[in-house]
């Protein structure tokens with residue numbers, strides 16, 4: 599899963615990207631920056647207390663920092679930007695809520711960005727409609743279904759409503775939306791990038807962003823990218839001290855990763871052993887077999903069963919042996935729907 603950082607130039611995407619991934623990015627480039635951020639997860643620490651591993655491996659978030667294009671850019675520049683946005687699974691829309699010489703216009707900025715994205719989708723929808731109309735004429739049933747979806751899409755977009763706002767798409771309709779790569783159908787997490795003096799996001803601007811997000815089926819987090827960049831430079835002790843003095847409980851990657859997981863519909867399971875304790879992200883509703891596949895395709899192919907328990911069982915019973923003796927170790931088949939917080943041993947044979 600890749601999350602694209604999107605927003606007008608100067609809203610703080612690269613600043614945020616660097617602080618989250620630890621990657622220093624020099625100067626302006628038209629190419630996106632790619633990086634990986636570790637997702638902090640308190641359960642990893644809990645599991646490791648009971649099953650001490652050689653290493654702890656958090657789940658990760660792939661971030662793509664997509665350079666903004668100024669409104670009114672030429673078509674080539676704009677298309678380059680849109681192509682990058684089409685490739686990500688979710689959009690993290692960074693909104694400038696800090697005043698740096700320029701007055702803040704959070705809602706106006708969102709509208710300027712969203713208008714570009716909506717127009718881009720509308721163009722795709724129009725040419726796709728032409729094509730599907732021709733195919734449907736020859737009686738092609740699938741083309742007719744596509745036409746129906748495209749009709750709904752055009753209706754929304756013509757009202758400047760993002761496609762995601764309609765929440766009753768069926769699975770087959772969603773598949774069609776995905777095949778066209780509609781940008782406004784992607785899940786969105788707004789990041790209100792606030793001034794260092796407003797880390798709680800109490801001022802008007804982040805509040806408005808939150809309201810807008812809620813009314814359009816998106817999530818929101820409040821972050822001060824500049825402050826995060828400063829935090830990222832510190833060692834653990836100094837960072838904790840600075841967080842505390844700011845009244846923050848953790849660096850921004852925490853709320854950001856949870857927000858992204860939420861909009862993407864992801865959940866976590868864990869593998870635990872002497873070698874490593876590790877967190878894995880999977881879509882909510884994924885089966886045990888699919889979860890095995892997220893680790894290795896061999897595990898999915900040769901899946902026999904999953905032995906699992908919940909993190910809470912480990913807290914209660916302290917060891918896997920005690921969990922087994924208490925009858926809490928479950929043996930699940932390939933169709934088992936993974937639950938958030940499952941700790942799993944996959945048995946497989948290839």
Ligand SMILES: Nc1nc2c(ncn2[C@@H]2O[C@H](COP(=O)(O)OP(=O)(O)OP(=O)(O)O)[C@@H](O)[C@H]2O)c(=O)[nH]1
Pocket residue numbers: 605606607608609610611612613614664665666667696697698791792793794821822823824825
């Ligand atoms: N005061 C303040 N300044 C910030 C904050 N976040 C970013 N900035 C400043 O805003 C300027 C632009 O930040 P960038 O991170 O380069 O913006 P960008 O979104 O990557 O811009 P493009 O790559 O051009 O699309 C830099 O000078 C940052 O230091 C913030 O939270 N507070």
Ligand SMILES: [Mg+2]
Pocket residue numbers: 611612613663664665666
């Ligand atoms: Mg940048």
